[in-house]
Amino acid sequence: MNTEQTIRNEIGLVLAMPPAEILPDKPLVEYGLDSVRAMDMVVGVEDLFDIEVEDMEIAALKTLNDVIGMVENKLA
């Protein structure tokens, strides 16, 4: 499974919605992401990719593409 699909699946689990329905540039808050779910998403992404996300980085993760970009930067 590639990075995007892995992140899609994780966000889909967090937001309890089908991963395929997450539009890449639509704000995740419009799907129901709040501060607690954002933490849930970050914990999942950290564990899935064995990376560490700083608190200051979380606020910038507004869309699926933001999360993918952040992960790819850390894995590069």
Next chain:
Amino acid sequence: MERHNKRYGKITGWGIYTPPKVVTNFDMEKNWDTTNEWIVQRTGIQQRRFASEEETTAFMATQAALNALEKADVQASEIDLIIVGTCLAEDFTPSVACIVQSAIGAKNIPAFDISAGCSGFVYSLSTAYQFLSTGLYQRILVIGAENLTRFFERSDRTFAVLFGDGAGAIVLEQTDQPCGLQGFTLGADGSGQDDIRLNTSSGLNRFDAGHLVQFNGREVFKFASRILGKACDQALAQSNLSLDDVDWIIPHQANIRIIQSAAKNMGVPIGKFYINIDQYGNTSSASIPLALFEGLESGRIKPTDTVLMVAFGAGLTWGACVVQLAPVLNPQLHPAQHSWA
């Protein structure tokens, strides 16, 4: 874990005490900058109980203990040891356990508190089983009791809405029939000491202390959502059991979102978790015995069930224990393998 030639412990009685004062989210709306929707969405809590000044930690612990003794049909004079998991006694000393001992009419038996944050009940239960398995004590009262809301009355909404008061107790009795603790894990990471801190520098009085709460919500969420699964795995490995052998996971009821996150990370349906945080909020060391009591009394948790209790808390601490509630008919088989189970 060696399971042969040892003594076992069965939970023969359970009791609780919850203060009669129910505080709903709508009540909280009147005094705090918050809404029912905000609280439910972020915590899963709909109401909690607030202790009065007379309902001290020891008072609630005592009432829960008396109810558990009655259920077990055991006299206070037959109890060999009292262990209370609690964050906050009314005074630095004596312990809550000693006050309970006197209040229920037990004499000269050892009694002590265990301070392990919200993991207090799991720490206490695991400790009690060690005394049972050596044969030193035959009947032990294990109590989780908390009166934390006095700390949060003057803090911000983040804390004020989260917590509730209450107590739960069990009677643990030695038996030669295989049941009871199948495996457990306890742990602590003191480097996380500042993530949850109740600073008592101004004393324990509720009217002095509201602003002395230290809570790093992000770190606690990360820690909790991960440690629940890890602790469960470790306790199951100790038990030589799998999650399929467990009927219920009874987690510390801190926040529904933490439990949901842990369930997601563990790949376990949320329905396997016994959850009653909506009714009581976070009652710290009391939350697991409150849930166990409610589950047993309602029949959702059956007397033959295997339960996995798991908690985390200030310290940081964590613990999990797998408990088979009833004796196993054939010790070669786990109850889940019996046709009657």
